Amino acid sequence: MRTWVYLPLLLSGMVPWLVRWTATRVSPATAVRTAAAAAAAAAGTWVCCLALLALTFCDDLPPLSAFDRRPDLGLPKPVPDVVALAAAAALAVGLARLVREVVRRRRVLRELRGAGRPNGGLVVADWTEPFAVAVPGRPGRSGHLLVTSGMLRLLDAQERRVLFAHEQSHLRRRHHHWVAVAVWSAALSPLLKPLSAQVAHATERWADEDAAIQVGDRHLVARAVAKASLAGGVRRLEPAMALHGSGAVARVRALQQPCRQSRLWAVAGVVGWCALLLGATAVALAEFGDVARAWLTQLG
Template identity: 35%
Template sequence: MTVATILVLYGAFAAVVLPGLLGRVAWTDRAPRLAIAMWQAASASVVVSALLAAFAVAVPASVVGHGLAGLFEACAALLGHDASLNTPATRIALVAAGLVLARLACAGGAVLLGARRERRRHAEALALLGRHHTGLGAMVVDYEERLAYCLPGRRGHAVITTGALRSLAPEQVAAVLEHERAHLRGRHHLVLAAAEALTRAFPRVPLFEQARMQVARLVELLADDVAARRHQRVHIAAALVQLATGRVPAFALGAGGETALTRVRRMLHPQAPLDRREHLAGLLTVAVLLAGPATLAAAPGVASFLAHHCHSLLTL
């Protein structure tokens, strides 16, 4: 029970305190891909801690220590063959773990299916109202508002309005469409869907709420950086200024939006990338967040294994 208690306490601590700690990390704008991984790892660590806490209650450390065969025997015992394991605490732990997984599955399915349905409707409308521009490699829609966005999915494509084409110079159009293709290639809609699913499954959890906002911001920074590999930053910045007030569909990823002006400053005044020490520190943070709960949960089983089998190993 000690390990389960520590895991639960860690999950509660991470859910409440980690948003403030991670929010003060200074390098996130300089390495958005690594920062996205950090927020994802933090969110995953909370969910994994809850599941492993239930596992620690349901399966004694001595059973884990005897290896997979013992673990399979414990699973059979949990179904009723061994009364010593079929306790109220075990049943409660398994029900709690099942509820967490079911809640995640339902929320994730609702987010993915809802977005897919909305994208399909929008794609049908674009097929009627838009036209594919071979030179741009994008769908052009006759619309006065300045918009550029991508419609994710199996047949995802970039979309730009005639209002944006009239307002942007050719090099700016090329830069902003590269930004949208970066979203498509990176499958950023799935990253956002995962963050959205957590907030929908477990609302009002500070870490999940903050992770959703930060990931939405960071995927835009990442797409800007990808576009900047092939296009001048000044062209990206100029396009962002023009598109800042555009409102794209909620299920799409757009170049403009609320973060556009902040990203303009970032494009015009780029910061140095992370050095090796900073990059390793970021990777270590991600590794600790991911491996920490699993290591803690495995520790009693490993200790039990050593206690029961170390003597026999030494006598060989």
């Protein structure tokens, strides 16, 4: 355990860069799926390797500590204790951040669901702040749209068609699941933090493209996005999805051009990198198993 257990921790730092490179060469839908899958794989290997490092500290605890003082046994000493303690601390911090994100998600959803009872999948709140969001439903229930009177006054009739098409796309595609995977992965591993923003932006682009197909006018969608973003509220709405969400300028620019077609070869780099991460983690697990067996046989 002197190389392989550290390799996934180092390689995971490249995942956001690879995902960003891939996103410029594929459609938004493919970018979201690729980024979320890569985030889950990188976070999983990160947690696994930190746990392996932390578990090596067990040789300093009874009854294994008695064998630790006998060099004549030739038992393997995989990592220094300070490394094991640092790994345990990093793992604990990551789990604490994950719990915080889950609590925040529940709080935001509770606030948005409390805005009113949906009627036909829509809640119109008499709030001056202009925003509209797709609110995910509880398990087993469909979500609904929450639109404020301020947003309805801001947009004309055609732009409101864009608004509803965009938000319905978020619900239909279950974008909040993809965003949650990225956010929770970034909570566990700080190296993955850029992925959270990348997935949020790509899901908005995905909904923009769905809206453009439904209304048949990309320039109309761009205009609606620009107006909603300039006037939209500043409150943090994740995990709800909003028309005035991530990266409005880049989204408007993208809508001025035809939708990008996916080049699946561009995904191969991310897939190969994730396979390397998983392979290195599998080797680290095998090495840890050998070390654990060497120590545990002394108890027999």
